[in-house]
Amino acid sequence: MTRSLPVWWRRRIPRYRLIGARCKECGKIHYPPRTSCPYCGSNSLEEVQLPRRGILESYSVIYSVPGDNRLNAPIIVGLVNINGVRIVAELTDVLPGELSTGLEVEAVVRKISETSDTGIITYGVKFRPVLGAGSGAGQDTGEA
Amino acid sequence: MNDSMVKVYITGTGAVKIARHYPLGVRDLAFQAGKQALAESGSDNVDFVIVASSLSYLQAPQLDLASYIASSLGLHGVRALSVEAGESSGLAALETAVSLIKSQEASRVLLIGVDKMTEHPSGPTYVMLQALYDTESDAYYNIGHAGIAALLMRLYMEKYEVDRLTLAYWPAMMHMHAKNNPHAMLPFAVAPEKVMTAMPIAEPITLLDAYPLGDGAAAIVLENGDELEGRPLAEIESVISATGMPSPALREDPLDLESLRTALGRLGGLEKIDVIELHDSFSIYGLLELETLGLAEKGESAKLVAEGYFSAEGEGPLVNPSGGLKARGHPIGATDVYKLVEVSRILAGTWQGVKRGDEETGMIVSINAAGSSSRIALLRKVKG
Amino acid sequence: MTQERPESRTGIHGWGAYVPRWRLPMEEIARVWGWPPHQYKGLNVKEKSVDSPDEDSTTMAIEAGYNALLRAKVDPSEIKAVFFGSESKPYAVKPSATIVAEALGITPVTMASDLEFACRAGSEGLRASIGLVSSGMMKYAMAIGSDTAQAEPGDVLEFTASSGAVAFIVGPREGAAAVFEATYTYVTDTPDFWRRALKPYPRHGEGFTGEPAYFHHIMSSVKNLLEETGYKPSDFKYAVFHQPNGKFPVRVGKRLGFTMEQIEPGLVTPFIGNTYNASALLGLARVLDRADPGDLILVAPFGSGAGSDTYILRVTEAVKEKQGLAPRFDDYLARRKTIDYALYTRYRKILTMLPRG
Numbered sequence: 001m002t003r004s005l006p007v008w009w010r011r012r013i014p015r016y017r018l019i020g021a022r023c024k025e026c027g028k029i030h031y032p033p034r035t036s037c038p039y040c041g042s043n044s045l046e047e048v049q050l051p052r053r054g055i056l057e058s059y060s061v062i063y064s065v066p067g068d069n070r071l072n073a074p075i076i077v078g079l080v081n082i083n084g085v086r087i088v089a090e091l092t093d094v095l096p097g098e099l100s101t102g103l104e105v106e107a108v109v110r111k112i113s114e115t116s117d118t119g120i121i122t123y124g125v126k127f128r129p130v131l132g133a134g135s136g137a138g139q140d141t142g143e144a
Numbered sequence: 145m146n147d148s149m150v151k152v153y154i155t156g157t158g159a160v161k162i163a164r165h166y167p168l169g170v171r172d173l174a175f176q177a178g179k180q181a182l183a184e185s186g187s188d189n190v191d192f193v194i195v196a197s198s199l200s201y202l203q204a205p206q207l208d209l210a211s212y213i214a215s216s217l218g219l220h221g222v223r224a225l226s227v228e229a230g231e232s233s234g235l236a237a238l239e240t241a242v243s244l245i246k247s248q249e250a251s252r253v254l255l256i257g258v259d260k261m262t263e264h265p266s267g268p269t270y271v272m273l274q275a276l277y278d279t280e281s282d283a284y285y286n287i288g289h290a291g292i293a294a295l296l297m298r299l300y301m302e303k304y305e306v307d308r309l310t311l312a313y314w315p316a317m318m319h320m321h322a323k324n325n326p327h328a329m330l331p332f333a334v335a336p337e338k339v340m341t342a343m344p345i346a347e348p349i350t351l352l353d354a355y356p357l358g359d360g361a362a363a364i365v366l367e368n369g370d371e372l373e374g375r376p377l378a379e380i381e382s383v384i385s386a387t388g389m390p391s392p393a394l395r396e397d398p399l400d401l402e403s404l405r406t407a408l409g410r411l412g413g414l415e416k417i418d419v420i421e422l423h424d425s426f427s428i429y430g431l432l433e434l435e436t437l438g439l440a441e442k443g444e445s446a447k448l449v450a451e452g453y454f455s456a457e458g459e460g461p462l463v464n465p466s467g468g469l470k471a472r473g474h475p476i477g478a479t480d481v482y483k484l485v486e487v488s489r490i491l492a493g494t495w496q497g498v499k500r501g502d503e504e505t506g507m508i509v510s511i512n513a514a515g516s517s518s519r520i521a522l523l524r525k526v527k528g
Numbered sequence: 529m530t531q532e533r534p535e536s537r538t539g540i541h542g543w544g545a546y547v548p549r550w551r552l553p554m555e556e557i558a559r560v561w562g563w564p565p566h567q568y569k570g571l572n573v574k575e576k577s578v579d580s581p582d583e584d585s586t587t588m589a590i591e592a593g594y595n596a597l598l599r600a601k602v603d604p605s606e607i608k609a610v611f612f613g614s615e616s617k618p619y620a621v622k623p624s625a626t627i628v629a630e631a632l633g634i635t636p637v638t639m640a641s642d643l644e645f646a647c648r649a650g651s652e653g654l655r656a657s658i659g660l661v662s663s664g665m666m667k668y669a670m671a672i673g674s675d676t677a678q679a680e681p682g683d684v685l686e687f688t689a690s691s692g693a694v695a696f697i698v699g700p701r702e703g704a705a706a707v708f709e710a711t712y713t714y715v716t717d718t719p720d721f722w723r724r725a726l727k728p729y730p731r732h733g734e735g736f737t738g739e740p741a742y743f744h745h746i747m748s749s750v751k752n753l754l755e756e757t758g759y760k761p762s763d764f765k766y767a768v769f770h771q772p773n774g775k776f777p778v779r780v781g782k783r784l785g786f787t788m789e790q791i792e793p794g795l796v797t798p799f800i801g802n803t804y805n806a807s808a809l810l811g812l813a814r815v816l817d818r819a820d821p822g823d824l825i826l827v828a829p830f831g832s833g834a835g836s837d838t839y840i841l842r843v844t845e846a847v848k849e850k851q852g853l854a855p856r857f858d859d860y861l862a863r864r865k866t867i868d869y870a871l872y873t874r875y876r877k878i879l880t881m882l883p884r885g
Contacts, residue, residue: 016631038394060294064345066270071581077291086393088282093549109590110582131859
């Protein structure tokens with residue numbers, strides 16, 4: 001199915017930058033930001049930059065690939081926990097045999113869909129295993 | 145809860161065998177099931193047609209579907225209403241029908257559940273099925289139809305240390321039950337070992353853990369007990385629903401089916417249930433439902449299933465004598481109506497498939513996706 | 529130096545490298561296309577980096593830019609220009625620079641544009657950034673070189689055309705990790721390598737890409753700037769040249785009087801191939817990853833068509849604390865995973881009807 005341009009566009013910034021929403025009423029954080037807090041229903045929300053690193057709590061290697069995604073098969077989806085905020089997102093730059101729960105992952109921006117050579121390319125956050133930097137490199141400041 | 149004294153009965157049932165019905169469209173399937181149900185109820189006289197359908201809106205787009213189906217049934221001038229609630233569309237339609245009857249806005253309702261899943265190849269269909277999940281969060285990604293269930297299955301296996309083989313007994317039991325269901329799509333036995341080693345579709349889910357893509361239609365006629373025209377097969381005691389978190393990622397415990405828990409609480413507890421039709425689009429959902437309903441301790445349901453506790457010979461309630469979504473099939477918006485047909489036939493004693501023979505109370509459970517909404521219907525045998 | 533150069537009021541506040549994970553060994557290409565080993569052995573390239581199917585020059589630029597921001601430690605909204613230099617833009621018309629700027633939080637009050645000058649567009653962005661900052665028009669500007677370089681299957685270019693990105697944040701001299709002492713640009717109309725509109729792969733003049741193009745422009749640019757500034761090759765700790773292969777930068781460096789000790793640390797093509805707009809600038813990023821205060825660096829990017837810039841940078845005390853703030857070039861080098869030619873054709877969309885990019 002063709003992705004709607006406005007539907008993707010209006011949510012692009014949180015998708016690019018991993019910006020979540022913090023509820024001013026109950027204090028809980030969720031991602032991606034919704035119209036109102038999924039926990040208490042308040043629509044008094046503020047943007048919050050999530051840290052880019054999280055822990056892989058679950059994953060699936062999807063072979064029954066939806067749509068025109070053979071190029072990206074198998075698609076790997078993960079449940080990532082960032083300081084208690086859980087996100088379902090695709091994983092990238094990882095082979096099925098390299099996956100395990102507890103793996104430390106970090107957010108990167110990748111192509112999410114590209115269904116034809118004439119249409120729009122949509123980008124957004126995916127997660128990959130953190131670089132084996134070992135020198136504190138890639139630590140997220142939460143500022144950028 | 146509706147405290148109307150009006151009783152609602154099922155007086156007619158109809159179901160088409162679930163299959164890849166390439167020659168038949170949505171209206172053809174709805175026609176067959178609808179006519180069967182009307183015939184059993186003894187009259188074509190209805191004042192409302194309610195159609196539960198979901199995927200067909202994406203597969204073969206037709207809006208105001210109920211009016212077109214009513215027309216194809218020859219029911220000109222009847223009142224008609226389409227209901228869509230994803231995989232829980234059928235019970236959502238039942239909720240609507242029961243309210244109409246209890247409020248005496250209608251006295252005879254034809255409820256048809258119908259869906260097509262084979263109008264397109266599997267790739268595009270998986271994209272459409274993704275829309276059952278939250279398109280603003282999880283289904284923004286290419287999660288397919290099985291991705292979220294797979295995430296939950298792995299969480300469950302690791303949290304409760306349940307091995308893959310133990311989880312394979314659910315589909316094995318479903319296939320065993322479906323063998324005797326005349327409208328099942330996959331009426332053949334499958335060994336648990338085969339489930340485990342079948343083609344992976346979304347690891348750890350294999351092809352044999354997942355519902356097949358099939359087309360179907362089922363229908364029931366519902367009547368006000370005070371103005372019965374047909375012979376009552378079963379009484380609808382109650383139907384209740386609740387919404388839940390749009391994504392399991394938002395739940396404190398992603399394995400907690402909180403919408404089903406809320407619906408259960410709204411029902412005010414369970415009396416003894418003899419037969420249950422659960423929503424097992426993927427095995428993990430069926431198991432989580434057993435645990436949410438209190439029929440198994442957390443992490444213990446798969447073991448109980450493997451021991452045969454929920455089979456016809458078991459000590460627990462009989463679960464999914466139809467073969468479940470897994471083996472009977474799961475034409476999304478039609479599925480709950482199949483369950484209504486099956487459970488009312490069991491309670492009426494006309495069911496040809498797996499049964500114990502003394503069932504007096506039945507329960508039907510449905511959830512959409514990983515629990516964006518859940519619904520429970522309770523059915524009772526009509527005495528005398 | 530006798531007079532103050534405007535560029536000396538500016539320096540590099542942040543740098544960031546990006547190299548995709550996958551590597552295609554040279555012998556795989558030779559095996560598939562029937563080349564003798566001699567064809568690639570002289571190139572001094574072991575393998576080349578290949579982007580994942582969900583990457584393009586824009587996503588790679590975002591990661592390089594993010595790394596540069598981590599090191600610069602500036603509020604992204606303080607960056608007032610983003611230049612995206614590439615010859616493999618995912619869109620022919622629609623700026624990648626706005627996508628990068630939006631993803632990094634730089635939008636909306638900023639200049640943003642895509643530049644094209646074969647392999648030299650990123651370097652042009654760097655020169656423009658220096659101009660905008662030194663003029664006082666803005667405090668910070670970002671220059672990016674990023675490519676998923678195209679090469680027709682079976683063409684000799686295929687041995688080296690690879691994928692990578694690099695980004696620099698240019699700001700005032702104060703607080704910079706390295707200060708620009710002098711810059712120079714030398715361009716002529718020399719058609720050594722080109723790609724016509726709507727064509728997927730570039731063409732080149734084979735040997736013509738050498739003497740009249742690569743060597744003439746780099747030698748002219750470097751010699752002229754050394755003459756202007758009075759520096760001698762031996763004054764430099766590091767010398768980095770555009771790296772279409774592993775052989776040319778060594779040869780041009782030696783001709784100019786530099787030694788292997790000066791050239792080798794900034795030589796990245798032997799490990800990842802030619803990342804086009806990122807090529808020499810990735811070499812600079814690698815040098816900054818290890819540089820010490822006081823080091824003098826010479827960098828000379830080149831782009832076909834043709835032109836070369838030369839930069840002379842002096843490393844400051846600030847470099848040390850910045851080095852550890854983001855992944856280094858070598859961290860990306862270390863996550864390498866080799867693939868075969870079949871997977872390469874899929875990752876590079878050579879096998880499919882999807883757009884190349």
